Amino acid sequence: MRRDERRCISVTLNGRQRSGWCESRELLSDFLRHELGATGTHVGCEHGVCGACTVQVDGVAARSCLMLAVQAEDRRIDTVEGLAPDHQLGDLQLAFRRHHALQCGFCTAGILMSCADYLQRVPDPTEAQVREMLSGHICRCTGYTPIVAAVLDVAAARAQARQAGAQPAKEPSHA
Ligand code: FES
Ligand code: FES
Numbered sequence: 001m002r003r004d005e006r007r008c009i010s011v012t013l014n015g016r017q018r019s020g021w022c023e024s025r026e027l028l029s030d031f032l033r034h035e036l037g038a039t040g041t042h043v044g045c046e047h048g049v050c051g052a053c054t055v056q057v058d059g060v061a062a063r064s065c066l067m068l069a070v071q072a073e074d075r076r077i078d079t080v081e082g083l084a085p086d087h088q089l090g091d092l093q094l095a096f097r098r099h100h101a102l103q104c105g106f107c108t109a110g111i112l113m114s115c116a117d118y119l120q121r122v123p124d125p126t127e128a129q130v131r132e133m134l135s136g137h138i139c140r141c142t143g144y145t146p147i148v149a150a151v152l153d154v155a156a157a158r159a160q161a162r163q164a165g166a167q168p169a170k171e172p173s174h175a
């Protein structure tokens with residue numbers, strides 16, 4: 001079998017300019033993990049069903065197993081690593097920890113990226129809306145209830161902060 005020609009592409013990964021080599025048919029998920037070392041992005045089904053590989057492309061949640069790496073050229077890619085710059089957990093991650101919203105954690109990175117995008121677009125969702133959004137993710141451990149609670153908790157805290165004209169206070173990280 002003929003090996004595809006490799007080419008060098010550049011992306012803005014979590015705010016930093018990064019370049020790497022990929023084959024023309026290489027998936028974005030594989031490029032992120034194996035070429036750029038962003039292993040927080042997990043791969044499950046590899047055909048767009050489970051949601052584990054969800055990242056954000058130009059600020060919008062997208063399955064990185066349904067996109068070729070070359071399609072990401074010169075675009076902004078955010079992965080779960082970007083939610084904790086300087087190793088400080090963000091409010092969404094802190095809420096997941098508080099509510100025990102992960103078990104094995106395999107699906108968590110993708111869910112966090114979807115939730116982060118969703119809360120930007122729908123800052124005050126109902127429980128039914130959160131559950132509908134999460135229906136795009138398959139959690140093998142089936143722990144959806146604490147995830148819903150965590151998302152609603154963050155939405156409420158952000159709404160309160162907006163009303164007070166301040167950012168929600170961060171919990172100290174014990175990681
Ligand atoms: Fe991409 Fe399952 S690995 S949706
Ligand atoms: Fe285990 Fe979701 S926490 S797959």
